[in-house]
Each structure stands twice: as structure tokens, then as C-alpha cells.
Amino acid sequence: MPDLQQFRMTIDGRAAGSETFTVLDPATEQPWAEVPAATQSEVDAAFAAADAAFAGWAADDDARRAALRRAAEKVGVHLDELAGLLVREQGKPYADALGEAQGTVGWIQWFAEVEVPKSEVVTPGEVLQVRFPLGVVAGITPWNYPLIQSAWKFAPALRAGNTVVLKPSPYTPVATLRLGELLAEVLPPGVLNVVSGGDAVGVAMTTHPTTAMVSFTGSTAAGKSVAAAVAPDLKRVTLELGGNDPAILLDDVDVDAIAEPLFWGAFTNNGQVCGVAKRVYVPAALHDRVADALARVAESVAVGAGSEDGVRLGPINNRPQYERVNGLLEDAVAAGATVRSGGKQVGEAGYFLTPTILTDVAAGAAIVEEEQFGPVLPLVAYDDLDAVVAEVNASKFGLGGSVWSADANRALGVGRRLRVGTVYINGHAINHGPHVPFGGARWSGIGVENGLAGLEEYTQRQIIYGNGADL
Numbered sequence: 052m053p054d055l056q057q058f059r060m061t062i063d064g065r066a067a068g069s070e071t072f073t074v075l076d077p078a079t080e081q082p083w084a085e086v087p088a089a090t091q092s093e094v095d096a097a098f099a100a101a102d103a104a105f106a107g108w109a110a111d112d113d114a115r116r117a118a119l120r121r122a123a124e125k126v127g128v129h130l131d132e133l134a135g136l137l138v139r140e141q142g143k144p145y146a147d148a149l150g151e152a153q154g155t156v157g158w159i160q161w162f163a164e165v166e167v168p169k170s171e172v173v174t175p176g177e178v179l180q181v182r183f184p185l186g187v188v189a190g191i192t193p194w195n196y197p198l199i200q201s202a203w204k205f206a207p208a209l210r211a212g213n214t215v216v217l218k219p220s221p222y223t224p225v226a227t228l229r230l231g232e233l234l235a236e237v238l239p240p241g242v243l244n245v246v247s248g249g250d251a252v253g254v255a256m257t258t259h260p261t262t263a264m265v266s267f268t269g270s271t272a273a274g275k276s277v278a279a280a281v282a283p284d285l286k287r288v289t290l291e292l293g294g295n296d297p298a299i300l301l302d303d304v305d306v307d308a309i310a311e312p313l314f315w316g317a318f319t320n321n322g323q324v325c326g327v328a329k330r331v332y333v334p335a336a337l338h339d340r341v342a343d344a345l346a347r348v349a350e351s352v353a354v355g356a357g358s359e360d361g362v363r364l365g366p367i368n369n370r371p372q373y374e375r376v377n378g379l380l381e382d383a384v385a386a387g388a389t390v391r392s393g394g395k396q397v398g399e400a401g402y403f404l405t406p407t408i409l410t411d412v413a414a415g416a417a418i419v420e421e422e423q424f425g426p427v428l429p430l431v432a433y434d435d436l437d438a439v440v441a442e443v444n445a446s447k448f449g450l451g452g453s454v455w456s457a458d459a460n461r462a463l464g465v466g467r468r469l470r471v472g473t474v475y476i477n478g479h480a481i482n483h484g485p486h487v488p489f490g491g492a493r494w495s496g497i498g499v500e501n502g503l504a505g506l507e508e509y510t511q512r513q514i515i516y517g518n519g520a521d522l
């Protein structure tokens with residue numbers, strides 16, 4: 052086996068880890084890093100450290116702001132290093148990885164600087180609302196955006212006065228472990244602990260008696276397990292889960308103008324984004340033109356290892372996901388779907404699949420009904436817009452949806468009818484930054500991340516009746 056890079060967990064401000072597992076590079080399928088597989092006693096130690104750090108951390112908001120500013124600065128001087136690790140473990144192109152590392156800084160900065168109201172008057176002179184932190188937060192993240200997803204959790208949780216135990220996905224633990232080491236240099240010990248391991252470590256975190264809240268991002272199936280795991284203790288929980296976002300094209304769209312933004316609204320990060328378009332509803336009269344236009348964009352995109360110059364799409368992150376996406380594609384084709392572009396492996400090794408546009412997909416096909424989370428996009432022709440809206444609203448998924456039209460206000464009229472967490476007009480998976488709340492309806496989640504609303508998820512609201520006291 053080649054020399055593996057070694058990474059450690061951060062527990063109570065110190066390096067930790069006894070047992071290990073290896074991390075594969077999805078572009079080569081070769082192991083390149085060795086990381087800790089947290090044992091139960093290490094998980095216990097992380098929660099004990101977070102618990103011990105809580106009272107001091109919760110006591111001083113100015114100190115928290117200052118510490119988060121130092122954290123943003125620290126990440127900012129390690130952007131290239133963190134981006135390189137992301138490319139290696141996640142597969143994404145370097146430019147995208149750098150963007151993710153920069154976004155991580157931006158998120159930490161925003162939560163450091165945001166003005167958090169100390170209290171709100173409910174009845175003048177009589178009733179006041181305040182908020183207090185919950186305690187130790189368990190943050191659990193997926194493998195598509197490991198670094199920024201971690202910041203979505205620890206930055207608001209810490210600013211609100213909680214302490215954190217964070218666990219990245221076993222497919223992409225490395226950049227987050229390195230982040231833990233870097234932040235241990237600027238945060239008090241125990242405030243942010245980073246542990247790594249498989250799903251069982253996640254279970255140990257959600258059921259841990261010290262955990263006050265679980266902030267979970269991942270699949271809907273795992274999210275339901277988390278909801279069940281926190282129920283006996285009524286732990287607080289936010290769940291950011293799967294999506295199956297529709298992009299609905301109206302009959303007046305300018306096909307050539309929308310092809311490029313629609314393509315990237317679906318294929319960003321190789322389609323491995325909760326909130327990208329995962330099915331496109333096209334007026335029957337425009338169907339072939341839209342399919343051709345999307346296929347042209349797809350064929351112009353360079354696919355390869357994220358470390359290669361000019362590559363826009365890397366490999367799928369891991370073998371189970373690669374097999375799942377290929378399986379959905381094969382099932383659709385066996386049932387009569389047409390591959391308009393892509394559908395091909397690239398090179399000898401690695402989980403590559405060229406961006407695939409599918410048409411003539413059978414009604415009820417899994418590729419339309421379920422979340423594919425990969426570079427295969429089905430087009431569904433429609434005649435009846437009301438039926439499309441009804442179908443979207445009947446879906447168990449409700450993360451987001453977009454409507455595309457030459458008349459933005461006409462699109463908005465349709466968009467307002469969608470029962471989803473985010474509506475986009477003439478775009479998809481747009482993200483204006485940390486101040487915008489994000490969350491899903493139905494099986495796409497509970498609660499929101501980002502913005503003040505996201506920070507408030509990490510607090511308990513308290514109403515105080517003063518009865519003559521100075522409020």
C-alpha cells in the first residue's frame with residue numbers, strides 16, 4: 052500500500068484517535084489517507100469535553116465573536132491546503148473546492164458578525180423574550196460539501212453559545228479533520244470537537260445522553276433514523292435531507308438562453324447537491340429542442356479528475372453512489388428511456404459518469420420519483436401545467452423547485468403554488484450566502500439552516516413575565 056497521509060481527530064483541543072480506516076480517492080479508487088474510526092470511549096470523551104467547555108463558552112458573546120473571527124482568519128490562510136484535501140477526498144474540481152473553502156470562511160465570518168438581538172419586547176415593560184443556548188450540539192454532515200456543510204452547523208451553533216461535536220461522512224472526513232486541528236489553535240479546548248467514523252459513530256452521537264441537539268444533513272432514510280433516535284429524549288433536531296427538485300419550464304422559454312443555466316442548476320457538483328434540479332418538466336412542444344440544447348452543453352463539459360486543469364465535473368464520490376446512479380440509469384433505459392448525452396465511463400478507474408440527459412422516461416420511473424444525487428437528469432414532457440404542479444406538491448420531497456419563463460412574473464405565479472422550501476425563478480440552486488435561510492418541506496427536512504432563523508434553531512426561546520422587575 053502506498054504511504055497514506057495521516058489525520059487525527061480533535062477532542063478537547065488535542066489530537067486523538069486509536070483505531071483507523073482508509074479514505075479512497077474517487078478519481079483513482081486508491082486509498083490515500085488514514086483517519087481515526089472513533090471508539091465509543093473517544094465519542095464519550097468528545098461529549099465530555101464539549102460539556103465541560105459549555106458554561107464558559109455560553110457566558111460571553113463578545114469572546115465568542117472574537118473567537119469566530121479568529122477562526123475565519125485561520126481557515127482563510129489555509130484555503131489552498133483545504134481545497135487540495137477536498138479535491139482528493141470528494142473528487143470535485145480544484146476551483147470548486149477552493150470556492151467551498153472560501154465559502155466556509157464567509158459563513159464563519161457572517162455568523163461572527165451578525166447582530167443577534169439580546170432580547171425582544173413582547174409586552175412593553177411587562178413581557179420580554181430572550182434566548183439561551185441548548186448545550187452540546189451533535190453536527191453530522193454528508194460527503195458532497197464536507198467543509199461548508201460543517202460551517203453551516205458549527206458557526207451558528209457556536210455563535211449562539213453552544214459547544215459542538217462534529218462528524219463528517221466516512222467518505223470525506225479529511226478536510227473536516229484538518230479544519231478541527233486548525234480551529235483548535237484559535238478556539239478554547241472542547242468548544243469544537245471533530246470525530247470521524249462510520250454511521251455507527253453518528254448513531255452514538257444522536258443517542259448520547261449529553262447531546263442537547265442534533266443538526267443533521269444527509270439522506271432522508273438516515274434522517275428518519277435520527278428523528279427516531281432523538282425522540283426518547285426529545286432532543287432538539289434540525290434535519291436537512293434529500294431533495295428531488297423539479298425545474299418547470301413554461302411554454303415561452305427562450306431555449307437557447309436557458310440551456311446553460313439550467314444545465315448548471317442540475318449538474319453543479321456533478322448533481323451531488325441536495326438542492327439542484329433533479330427532474331425537468333418541459334412543454335411537449337419544446338421537449339426535443341430543450342433536450343438537444345441541454346445535450347449540447349453536456350457534451351461541451353470536461354469530465355475528469357478534479358486535480359486536472361479545465362475539468363468542470365469530477366467523479367461521483369463513492370462506489371455505492373456510483374452504483375446507485377448507474378442502476379437508476381440502466382433501469383430507465385431498460386424501460387425505454389433515451390440517452391441524449393453522456394452515460395459513459397471515462398478512463399480506466401474512478402467513479403466517472405459523463406453528464407447524462409435522459410428523455411422518454413416511463414411514467415413513474417425511479418429516476419423521476421426518487422433522488423438520483425448524481426449526473427443523470429430526466430426530462431418529462433407535459434401538456435397540463437396544473438397536473439405538473441399537483442404532481443410536485445404530491446411528492447414526498449419538498450426541498451425546492453424552479454420555474455422558467457420569458458416572463459419572470461408569470462413564472463413567479465406558478466412558483467408561488469409550489470409547496471417547497473425554496474422557489475427559484477429562472478435559475479436553480481442559487482445561493483446568495485449565509486443570510487438566507489435554507490430548509491425543506493415534508494421529507495426534505497425539519498427546520499432551517501442559515502440566517503438568523505438558522506441560528507435561532509440552536510437556542511431555546513424563553514418568555515419572561517417581569518411583574519414589576521426592570522426588563
Ligand code: NAD
Binds near residue numbers: 192
Ligand atoms: P447519509 O445519510 O448516508 O450520511 C450523512 C451522514 O450521516 C454521514 O456522516 C453518515 O455517517 C451519518 N449517518 C448515516 N446514518 C446515520 C444514522 N442512522 N444516525 C446518525 N448518523 C448517520 O447521506 P450522504 O449519502 O452522505 O449524503 C447524501 C444525502 O444528503 C442526499 O440525500 C442529499 O440530498 C442529502 N443532503 C441534504 C442537504 C440539505 O441541506 N437538505 C445538503 C446536502 C446533502
